[in-house]
Amino acid sequence: MVEKDSILYYLNNTKRKNQLKELKRAVDLAEEIHHDSLIRETNIKFGLQSYFKKKVKNLDLAHQNLKRLYMRSQDSLALAKMFHYKALFHLLNFTRDSSLYYYAESKNISVLIKDSLEVGRRLLSMANVQRDGKDLLGSEISAIEGLKYLEPINDYRYTGFLYTNLGLLSSRAGKYKEARRYLNKAKEINEKNPNGRRKTRAILNYFNNIGITYINEGNYDKAITFLKEGLALDSIAIKFRSKYYLLVENLSDAYILQKNPEKAYQGLKEANDLKVKNNDTKGLSTSHNLLSKYYYAMNDEKKALYHAKRGLEFAKESKHLLRETRALKLLAKSKIVNRKTANEYLKTYIRLNDSLFKRERTIKNQFARIRFETDKKEKENATLKIENENKQLEIEQEKQQKAIGFLVAIGSLLLLGISVLVFKNRRKKLAFEAQLQKVEVREEERQQIAKSLHDEVAGDLRMLHQQLEKDNQTAIAESLNSVTNNVRNLSHQLSSVNFDEVSFQDQLVNLVSDYFSSTCKISIRGLKENDWSILENSIKRTVYLCIRENVQNAHKHAKTTHIKIRLTLDKNKAYVSIEDTGVGFNVSEKAGGIGLKNQRERIQELGGKIEIQSIINKGTTIQIEIPIHV
Amino acid sequence: MFSPLKIVVVDDHQLILDGIMSSLKEKGNYEVVSSTNCDDAFAKIKEGSFDILFTDLSFDNSSFSTKIESGEHLIKAIQKEKIAIKIAVITGHTETNRLYNVIHNLKPSAYLLKNKCDATELNFAIKKIMNNDVYYSHEVHQKLIKRACVEIQMDEVAIQILKELPKQSKISNLVGVIHKADGSPIKLRSIEAKLANLRIDLNAVNNTDLILKAKELGIID
Numbered sequence: 001m002v003e004k005d006s007i008l009y010y011l012n013n014t015k016r017k018n019q020l021k022e023l024k025r026a027v028d029l030a031e032e033i034h035h036d037s038l039i040r041e042t043n044i045k046f047g048l049q050s051y052f053k054k055k056v057k058n059l060d061l062a063h064q065n066l067k068r069l070y071m072r073s074q075d076s077l078a079l080a081k082m083f084h085y086k087a088l089f090h091l092l093n094f095t096r097d098s099s100l101y102y103y104a105e106s107k108n109i110s111v112l113i114k115d116s117l118e119v120g121r122r123l124l125s126m127a128n129v130q131r132d133g134k135d136l137l138g139s140e141i142s143a144i145e146g147l148k149y150l151e152p153i154n155d156y157r158y159t160g161f162l163y164t165n166l167g168l169l170s171s172r173a174g175k176y177k178e179a180r181r182y183l184n185k186a187k188e189i190n191e192k193n194p195n196g197r198r199k200t201r202a203i204l205n206y207f208n209n210i211g212i213t214y215i216n217e218g219n220y221d222k223a224i225t226f227l228k229e230g231l232a233l234d235s236i237a238i239k240f241r242s243k244y245y246l247l248v249e250n251l252s253d254a255y256i257l258q259k260n261p262e263k264a265y266q267g268l269k270e271a272n273d274l275k276v277k278n279n280d281t282k283g284l285s286t287s288h289n290l291l292s293k294y295y296y297a298m299n300d301e302k303k304a305l306y307h308a309k310r311g312l313e314f315a316k317e318s319k320h321l322l323r324e325t326r327a328l329k330l331l332a333k334s335k336i337v338n339r340k341t342a343n344e345y346l347k348t349y350i351r352l353n354d355s356l357f358k359r360e361r362t363i364k365n366q367f368a369r370i371r372f373e374t375d376k377k378e379k380e381n382a383t384l385k386i387e388n389e390n391k392q393l394e395i396e397q398e399k400q401q402k403a404i405g406f407l408v409a410i411g412s413l414l415l416l417g418i419s420v421l422v423f424k425n426r427r428k429k430l431a432f433e434a435q436l437q438k439v440e441v442r443e444e445e446r447q448q449i450a451k452s453l454h455d456e457v458a459g460d461l462r463m464l465h466q467q468l469e470k471d472n473q474t475a476i477a478e479s480l481n482s483v484t485n486n487v488r489n490l491s492h493q494l495s496s497v498n499f500d501e502v503s504f505q506d507q508l509v510n511l512v513s514d515y516f517s518s519t520c521k522i523s524i525r526g527l528k529e530n531d532w533s534i535l536e537n538s539i540k541r542t543v544y545l546c547i548r549e550n551v552q553n554a555h556k557h558a559k560t561t562h563i564k565i566r567l568t569l570d571k572n573k574a575y576v577s578i579e580d581t582g583v584g585f586n587v588s589e590k591a592g593g594i595g596l597k598n599q600r601e602r603i604q605e606l607g608g609k610i611e612i613q614s615i616i617n618k619g620t621t622i623q624i625e626i627p628i629h630v
Numbered sequence: 631m632f633s634p635l636k637i638v639v640v641d642d643h644q645l646i647l648d649g650i651m652s653s654l655k656e657k658g659n660y661e662v663v664s665s666t667n668c669d670d671a672f673a674k675i676k677e678g679s680f681d682i683l684f685t686d687l688s689f690d691n692s693s694f695s696t697k698i699e700s701g702e703h704l705i706k707a708i709q710k711e712k713i714a715i716k717i718a719v720i721t722g723h724t725e726t727n728r729l730y731n732v733i734h735n736l737k738p739s740a741y742l743l744k745n746k747c748d749a750t751e752l753n754f755a756i757k758k759i760m761n762n763d764v765y766y767s768h769e770v771h772q773k774l775i776k777r778a779c780v781e782i783q784m785d786e787v788a789i790q791i792l793k794e795l796p797k798q799s800k801i802s803n804l805v806g807v808i809h810k811a812d813g814s815p816i817k818l819r820s821i822e823a824k825l826a827n828l829r830i831d832l833n834a835v836n837n838t839d840l841i842l843k844a845k846e847l848g849i850i851d
Contacts, residue, residue, distance in 0.1 A: 458690070502731050509784075510727035513777035518848035523783050 020049055020058065027065065036073050039065065040081070047085045056092050059085055080109035080118060087125070097366040100129050104370065108378075120150035120158050127165045131172075134360045135367035140169050160190040160202055167209060176213045183209050197239075204230055204243040211250050220258035227251040245271045245283060249290055256290075261297035268294055285314035285323040292330045301336045308334065321359075325352045432607070432629065439538045439605045454491040458484055504532045504540045511548055512565070515555045522551065526567035535574065539626055542602045543567075543576055546610075549599050550578040550622050558582025558620060569628070576624040584614040634659045635756070636678065640671040640685040640704065641720075646744060650684065650720065653749040658756070667691060668698035672707055680715050682759060683708070686744075687721040687728065705736045716759045720744055726773050733766070733774070740765040771833070778831035779847050786811055791824055792844050795837060801825070 023046040030038040047062030066082040069075060083106035090099035107122035123146030130139035143162045150159045167182035183206055190202035207230025214223035230236075230247045237244045248271050252264035268291050275283040288311035295304035312327035328349035332342055461484040468477040499507065505527055512522045532540060547565060554563050560582030568575040596612070603610045608626035637660050641647045647664050654660050663680070665671040668689060675683065687701035698704050705717055718740035719732060733741060739759040742751065746767060758765040766774070782788045790808045798804055801822060808816045825837060832847070834840035844850050 454690075462690070501735075502727070506730070507727055509777060509780050510725075510730050512780050513726040513730075513773065516776045516780050518846065521783075521848050522780065524780065525784070528784060 020046070020053055020055065023049055024058070027062070031065070036069060036075065039069050040075065040078050043069070043078075044081050047081070047088070051085070051088045051092065054092055056089065059089050059092065063089060076109055076113045077115070080106045080113070080115070082106075083109060084118075084122065087122075091129070096129050096133055097363060097370060100126055100133075100367060101370050103129065116149045116153050117155060117158075120146045120153075120155065120162070123149065124158050124161050124165070127162065130367055131165060131169060133363040133367050135364045136169050136172060138367050140166065143169070156189055156193040157195075157198060160186045160193070162186075163189060164202075164205060164209065167213075171209070171213045171216060174216075176217045179213050180210060183213070200233065200236075201240060201243060204233065204236060204240055204247065206230075208243070208246050208250060211247070211254065215250065215254050215257065220254045223254045224251060224258070227254060241274070242283075245274070245287075249287060252290055252294070256294055256297050259297070261294050264290075264294050264297075281314050282318040282320060282323075285311050285318055285320060285327065288314060289323060289326050289330060292327075296330070296333065301334060305331070305334045305336060321352060321356050325349055325356060328352065429629075432627075435605070435607065436536055436538055439602075442605070443538065443541070450491045453487055458487045458491065461487065499537060499540055504535075504544065508544060508547065511544070512551065515551050515563075520555065520561060520563065522563040522565065524565045524567070526569070530567065530569040532569070535569075535628055539574060539606060539628060542606055542608075542626065543574060543624075545602060546576060546599050546622075546624055547578060549595050553595065554578070554580040554582060554620065557585065560619065572627060572629075574626045574628050576622075576626075578622045579619065581619040584616045584618055584620055586616070587612050587614050634661045635682060635760070636661045636680045637663070637682045637684065637756075638671055638675055638680050638715075639664045639720075640666070640668060640683070640701070642666055642686065642689040642691045646686075650752070653747075653752050656749045657753040667696065668700070668704040669696060672698055672704060675708060675713060675715060676711070682716045682718060682756065684718050684720050687719060687723050687732065702732060702736065705732075705738065709736070718742065718755060718759060718765075720747065724769060724773065726777055729770060729773055730777055733770075739763075741767065741770045743767045743769055775832060775847065779849050782828065782831065782844075782849055787816065788824060788828060789850070791821060792828070792841065792850050795825075796841055801837075 023042065026042040027039075027046050030042045043062045043065045047059055047066070050056075050058035050062060063082055063085040066078045066085065070079040070082055083102045087099045087102035087106060090096070090102060103122050103126045107119050107126070110118035110122060123142045127139045127142035127146060130136075130142055143165045146162045147159065150162065163182050163186035167179045167186060170176070170179035170182055187203065187206045190199055190206070193199045193202065207226050211223045211227040211230070214220070214226065227247050227250055231244070231251065236247075248267040252267045252271075255261060255264040268287060272284070272287040272291060275287055288307045292304045292307035292311055295301070295307060308327050308330035312324060312331065315321075315323035315327050328345050331337070332345040332349055334342060334345075337345075461480060465477050465480050465484065468474075468480060502510075508524065508527060512524060516522050551563060551565075554560055558580045560580035562581050564577075564579040566575075566577045566579075600610055603624060603626060606626050608624060611623045612620070613622075614620040635658075637654065639647060639650050639654075639662060641650070641664075644666060647666065651662055651664055654662050663674060663678075665674060668685075671683070671685070674680075683704075685701040685704055689696075689700060692699050698707060701719060701721065705719075708715060708717065717736070717738045719738045720740075720742040722744050723729060724743060729741065732738065740755045742755060742765075746769065751767070755765040782792075787808060787810065791804065794804055794807050795801075798807075802818055804821050805818050806815055808821060810816060825840070828834070828844075829836070829840050832840055832843045834843050841850075
């Protein structure tokens, strides 16, 4: 947190002496803590201040940092700023065409991220660069485009600049009235600016620019009025020194041109003295040129020549070709230098003027080319975008079609699979139902036999028995009685159980109770835990009869102390296991017994299995499984 | 002096019918009517106001024209008509299934077994019946208790209670010791309810008797 706080501290202390150093420190700290938005903010501030201070290296550093940030985070804001600083970098290196190019790039990014203020600002910069490069048409286009972005967001500062630019452009083109209309509009907007200092500066610019339009028009009186009005503003000589010079010098120029040079002197002298004090070479070339002009007007050839020479020196020093030509022109005018030297001056002047003109033309061409290329690029981009979109759409459609095809294929496969399964299941179920029906039929047959045995055979036997008793054949009647009882038992064995009135669970408990004793305990597990009502009656019957048969066997033969019955029911099968700890028997010997045979038959009828394991003197385990549905 | 009790006896065997009649007459002053099939017996019951019915369960002499085939059906028919008559079963059927179903579903006032029955038991049963009590032969009782044993053995909670009860001084100490199959504890009220049911099932007078009977019957070791 301390580090973050110090970054904020560095960022916010823009009034301090070592501001650039501190901003640099803020940049380093931001990089250290890898905080992307802080890195962006610090570098933007650092880059801008570096530009103001003309620190090319620092500006380049800010540019590189932003570039890295963009590469890492794809932050468009950083990319726009990166191009912006590249443009500023070229501006400082006087490679204005490159500068223009990068401004345009930066602007395009800002358009993409819908940052209207940044778009407007870049267009303003472009308009200024274009105006300086004499690409008046380009500058006008940029300015008007800039207004499109800035006016809707109610920006005062840059809108004002754009209108000023349009005014200057019209002024250059000799359309002074139009120029003043633009400048008035700029003033109107600037007056809304809540920032007092900016407002004042804009108004000073306004007076100066309006003055110049009148000077260029030849209306010196009006020019002087406006320039004076500008100079009358409170303490501008201290607060806005460079603007003050400008006004003073333009006023002086107007006086000279008005043929009232004597009024010009004081202002020119004052400006010149101040520039000397501030070592302003560029400014000095202007003021010496003006002084020379003044002395020519005053017919003081000597002093005029002196100042023209000084003007040339300073122009050369500050590498300002335009001022150099102006100085040369003044020198060539001199009547006190010999012919030869004057000719030299004139020749140099013409050569320089030519090269200036040429340079202007090339720059103009370059600008035009850049403008054209940017336009073309934008158009191409638009076309490409549409093409891309179309392609994307096609791909999308193709994808969709493929997906639909795929889905349809899968769907059909699934449907086919399901139908096959349903068909198979249905066949199985039908087969199973047929099997159950068969079982029921056989059960009915058994019932029929049991009933016949009971009603008819046993009934006839009883009548015979009564007959014999009447005839006093007691011995035969007695043996006949035992035959009757046997038949009745057989009938009972055959007769089935049904679970309509008494539930399977209760009947099984009743069955077990009949064999339960303190010497032979029988336990049942899994009876109450499962829902037996879902089972077919034939299955329950088989389970019941099997348990009865095996418990009976165990009770009769096994001499066991414990019989364990375990019932399990799952989705597919019913399982029964009957376990005793009795004497056991030889399974292969007993396999043919009627009880076991009967049992096996009933289970197999239902598609089930029975497994009997018996170890002599250890016990017997019988395991049964019956499929319950499918 | 009360008027003699009116009794109907139904059995398909004339010999047995005669035996029962003589046993009844031997010990008391009853007005007894007999019948060898259920349809006839039902008609008689509907006509005259009888106090008690003694009936067998299975009738071997049924024919195609028989409407009421068994003792169970006869009892159901009487109960359906809401005829005010005490019902006693006297039969040879000792299979738990039949016995339990008759007692459980038809709730007769008495269930006697022919082969063990004598005049004394018969009269004792009549006294009980007329006293609005229920009487079962000893063997029938044994069967019912055995059945209860099998049921109790399937009830994990009951087994736990029976095993733990002798170890505890108070029933409330069982709380937290007894758990359901899913591991959740059982409340005191449920435990007490369960114990009450167990006492009824095993015919025990108190919890100590219950434990003794459970041990005797082999439910717990």
